[in-house]
Amino acid sequence: xxxxxxxxxxxxxxxxxxxxxxxxxxxxxxxxxxxxxxxxxxxxxxxxxxxxxxxxxxxxxxxxxxxxxxxxxxxxxxxxxxxxxxxxxxxxxxxxxxxxxxxxxxxxxxxxxxxxxxxxxxxxxxxxxxxxxxxxxxxxxxxxxxxxxxxxxxxxxxxxxxxxxxxxxxxxxxxxxxxxxxxxxxxxxxxxxxxxxxxxxxxxxxxxxxxxxxxxxxxxxxxxxxxxxxxxxxxxxxxxxxxxxxxxxxxxxxxxxxxxxxxxxxxxxxxxxxxxxxxxxxxxxxxxxxxxxxxxxxxxxxxxxxxxxxxxxxxxxxxxxxxxxxxxxxxxxxxxxxxxxxxxxxxxxxxxxxxxxxxxxxxxxxxxxxxxxxx
Amino acid sequence: xxxxxxxxxxxxxxxxxxxxxxxxxxxxxxxxxxxxxxxxxxxxxxxxxxxxxxxxxxxxxxxxxxxxxxxxxxxxxxxxxxxxxxxxxxxxxxxxxxxxxxxxxxxxxxxxxxxxxxxxxxxxxxxxxxxxxxxxxxxxxxxxxxxxxxxxxxxxxxxxxxxxxxxxxxxxxxxxxxxxxxxxxxxxxxxxxxxxxxxxxxxxxxxxxxxxxxxxxxxxxxxxxxxxxxxxxxxxxxxxxxxxxxxxxxxxxxxxxxxxxxxxxxxxxxxxxxxxxxxxxxxxxxxxxxxxxxxxxxxxxxxxxxxxxxxxxxxxxxxxxxxxxxxxxxxxxxxxxxxxxxxxxxxxxxxxxxxxxxxxxxxxxxxxxxxxxxxxxxxxxxxxxxxxxxxxxxxxxxxxxxxxxxxxxxxxxxxxxxxxxxxxxxxxxxxxxxxxxxxxxxxxxxxxxxxxxxxxxxxxxxxxxxxxx
Numbered sequence: 111x112x113x114x115x116x117x118x119x120x121x122x123x124x125x126x127x128x129x130x131x132x133x134x135x136x137x138x139x140x141x142x143x144x145x146x147x148x149x150x151x152x153x154x155x156x157x158x159x160x161x162x163x164x165x166x167x168x169x170x171x172x173x174x175x176x177x178x179x180x181x182x183x184x185x186x187x188x189x190x191x192x193x194x195x196x197x198x199x200x201x202x203x204x205x206x207x208x209x210x211x212x213x214x215x216x217x218x219x220x221x222x223x224x225x226x227x228x229x230x231x232x233x234x235x236x237x238x239x240x241x242x243x244x245x246x247x248x249x250x251x252x253x254x255x256x257x258x259x260x261x262x263x264x265x266x267x268x269x270x271x272x273x274x275x276x277x278x279x280x281x282x283x284x285x286x287x288x289x290x291x292x293x294x295x296x297x298x299x300x301x302x303x304x305x306x307x308x309x310x311x312x313x314x315x316x317x318x319x320x321x322x323x324x325x326x327x328x329x330x331x332x333x334x335x336x337x338x339x340x341x342x343x344x345x346x347x348x349x350x351x352x353x354x355x356x357x358x359x360x361x362x363x364x365x366x367x368x369x370x371x372x373x374x375x376x377x378x379x380x381x382x383x384x385x386x387x388x389x390x391x392x393x394x395x396x397x398x399x400x401x402x403x404x405x406x407x408x409x410x411x412x413x414x415x416x417x418x419x420x421x422x423x424x425x426x427x428x429x430x431x432x433x434x435x436x437x438x439x440x441x442x443x444x445x446x447x448x449x450x451x452x453x454x455x456x457x458x459x460x461x462x463x464x465x466x467x468x469x470x471x472x473x474x475x476x477x478x479x480x481x482x483x484x485x
Numbered sequence: 486x487x488x489x490x491x492x493x494x495x496x497x498x499x500x501x502x503x504x505x506x507x508x509x510x511x512x513x514x515x516x517x518x519x520x521x522x523x524x525x526x527x528x529x530x531x532x533x534x535x536x537x538x539x540x541x542x543x544x545x546x547x548x549x550x551x552x553x554x555x556x557x558x559x560x561x562x563x564x565x566x567x568x569x570x571x572x573x574x575x576x577x578x579x580x581x582x583x584x585x586x587x588x589x590x591x592x593x594x595x596x597x598x599x600x601x602x603x604x605x606x607x608x609x610x611x612x613x614x615x616x617x618x619x620x621x622x623x624x625x626x627x628x629x630x631x632x633x634x635x636x637x638x639x640x641x642x643x644x645x646x647x648x649x650x651x652x653x654x655x656x657x658x659x660x661x662x663x664x665x666x667x668x669x670x671x672x673x674x675x676x677x678x679x680x681x682x683x684x685x686x687x688x689x690x691x692x693x694x695x696x697x698x699x700x701x702x703x704x705x706x707x708x709x710x711x712x713x714x715x716x717x718x719x720x721x722x723x724x725x726x727x728x729x730x731x732x733x734x735x736x737x738x739x740x741x742x743x744x745x746x747x748x749x750x751x752x753x754x755x756x757x758x759x760x761x762x763x764x765x766x767x768x769x770x771x772x773x774x775x776x777x778x779x780x781x782x783x784x785x786x787x788x789x790x791x792x793x794x795x796x797x798x799x800x801x802x803x804x805x806x807x808x809x810x811x812x813x814x815x816x817x818x819x820x821x822x823x824x825x826x827x828x829x830x831x832x833x834x835x836x837x838x839x840x841x842x843x844x845x846x847x848x849x850x851x852x853x854x855x856x857x858x859x860x861x862x863x864x865x866x867x868x869x870x871x872x873x874x875x876x877x878x879x880x881x882x883x884x885x886x887x888x889x890x891x892x893x894x895x896x897x898x899x900x901x902x903x904x905x906x907x908x909x910x911x912x913x914x915x916x917x918x919x920x921x922x923x924x925x926x927x928x929x930x931x932x933x934x935x936x937x938x939x940x941x942x943x944x945x946x947x948x949x950x951x952x953x954x
Contacts, residue, residue, distance in 0.1 A: 215826065
């Protein structure tokens with residue numbers, strides 16, 4: 111019996127994907143769960159694996175658009191690899207396909223002139239011939255050099271979404287700073303014990319996530335979003351953690367942070383980081399966030415204004431910890447300081463709440479005992 | 486004696502013209518079990534037997550004669566007692582056809598396409614009955630490709646007898662050169678066959694209903710072409726509506742309405758080349774729900790599927806230009822589709838060639854079409870007079886015209902009147918298929934001295950200026 115390979119559901123809002131890469135060629139022998147091809151969607155790249163061991167027949171080519179649950183190939187079960195690329199197998203498959211009468215070819219074959227011209231316009235309005243810039247006699251003439259690379263689906267979506275956020279929200283940012291001494295002291299005191307006990311390192315993130323959860327509880331608007339004329343308050347604190355990878359920025363979501371321990375947070379974050387590096391983050395990992403934390407500090411940023419992740423209404427920006435002279439009790443002392451930024455949608459969150467939210471986080475981090483008492 | 490006949494196939498192609506036989510071979514190469522039905526004994530359809538190939542053979546023969554008679558002296562070559570033998574010309578033509586007939590049979594064998602001779606008629610959507618001299622036989626297939634082509638359209642009041650009132654088919658096998666020939670319809674077929682007999686000594690008069698010859702051509706090409714043909718002695722009556730025709734004695738009398746007046750034309754032979762109509766006789770398409778439009782064209786979707794989706798149709802029986810290479814590409818694409826591969830047939834990229842002297846060739850949009858589509862364009866026209874190779878050849882008539890989109894100089898159409906235009910046009914097709922701009926083309930090397938430099942210069946005129954003009 112042939113086993114069909116279907117496009118897996120990659121998430122609620124995703125109905126279409128593009129074949130980004132074919133890993134196993136048509137007619138090759140594959141083991142069960144072996145990677146066959148990679149799909150690219152608006153949100154994430156997803157690897158499709160073999161549902162069965164056998165000879166693979168693929169019905170798609172690179173750059174082809176496919177729909178969710180569309181059959182994109184099949185596996186003829188076989189226990190041992192037949193001769194690689196065995197021709198008979200391939201021919202068999204083709205005959206099977208024809209029997210079905212309805213071919214799986216989805217893209218129109220006949221392209222009338224009008225349609226051709228229309229499509230050309232839509233797809234490539236500009237393979238523009240740039241006239242070389244007239245040479246300015248004072249400045250050396252710039253010869254256009256470099257290359258053009260087609261944007262990936264992910265990049266296009268990012269670009270589109272970011273501009274959309276700017277255009278559709280009343281976004282602004284408030285700042286504060288936090289003295290990290292207390293958190294750093296707990297970390298250095300507890301890190302060995304913590305790692306021994308839970309098998310993960312005690313990082314900063316667990317403090318921030320817990321502090322945010324505490325603040326979200328105190329300021330529920332920050333965990334809410336606008337839907338038409340209504341404000342939807344989220345009961346759970348699903349906090350997205352922005353992770354930068356070669357393929358772009360991913361924001362996996364830590365679910366129900368209000369009930370997560372430090373150890374649970376650290377171990378989940380570690381799993382996400384690993385998945386992100388391997389490119390195996392699934393769309394389910396990315397959905398349902400109610401608030402986001404991004405850390406520009408890992409790249410050395412001292413201060414930045416993050417952009418909202420819609421439909422969420424706020425995002426916290428962490429930054430680099432830097433020793434700075436600060437005044438404490440009338441004395442100038444050197445403290446490990448971090449600037450915090452909270453970008454928020456002013457349509458739903460007032461300045462008072464936004465500032466209060468950030469101050470709440472600051473206080474939790476400067477006096478971690480507060481976390482114990484308030485969460 | 487009973488012979489068990491293998492009568493079940495993945496695909497049966499009906500018609501072995503350039504669309505059908507190519508589709509059959511391609512499908513077989515893609516692993517399908519294929520048969521191809523053809524009612525005539527020779528394979529190859531209209532194109533090979535009564536179309537492209539024989540007409541080109543005669544065009545070549547008549548051109549050699551005409552060139553020797555009129556042009557050779559330009560090169561300092563003169564003849565005494567120059568003559569030709571029409572019978573030999575026809576024999577040579579027939580030899581070419583026969584060798585290709587056998588060639589296709591060989592290709593069928595090589596690719597294991599089963600050849601069935603007889604008339605096909607559908608019993609159900611997966612069953613056809615083939616009527617042969619020996620009787621009837623039923624064949625089954627999961628899919629069919631209809632590729633039965635087209636036939637010349639006669640004038641309603643003047644049916645073909647293929648002696649005096651001839652179609653293109655008759656014109657390809659006349660036994661003597663008529664003194665006077667009327668050609669009704671100055672389309673591609675008309676001017677090609679009219680040229681053949683004009684070169685061999687006929688007085689050829691065209692009666693064309695429209696206001697210009699070869700109306701699908703760009704207007705400038707059409708006008709320029711007409712002037713060149715007139716210099717060769719062909720006579721054209723445009724906006725001439727043929728209203729009556731009858732055989733009179735050993736000739737034909739044709740009445741045409743020109744400028745509101747009826748004019749009478751007499752000739753030995755009248756070639757009626759007013760178009761071709763799709764040929765689906767005897768297939769019983771209505772039985773299997775395959776719909777045709779009012780003109781008889783089989784209606785297909787964007788996958789060549791007829792209204793009965795397991796049955797596909799290609800070539801002259803569906804819409805689009807009636808050209809062998811159009812049918813071929815469609816045949817290949819339809820076979821690919823049935824084998825589960827994707828394919829593309831872009832109708833804008835179909836070149837069209839008139840094999841007269843000089844040749845005329847075109848691809849893409851005419852200036853008028855581009856304007857009608859609301860596209861801002863730039864056009865250029867480079868004459869072969871300014872091309873060194875054309876001068877060496879003493880074939881200086883004609884030009885290369887390019888239609889390009891203003892915004893990015895993308896080439897949308899190329900129209901060539903001139904020596905070997907049919908060969909030159911391929912460069913334009915490749916450029917257009919690859920979405921090149923006139924600037925891309927003008928910065929491409931072209932060997933010197935060649936005719937193709939005229940294309941380069943014409944492309945330069947779009948972006949900036951030609952060098953040699």
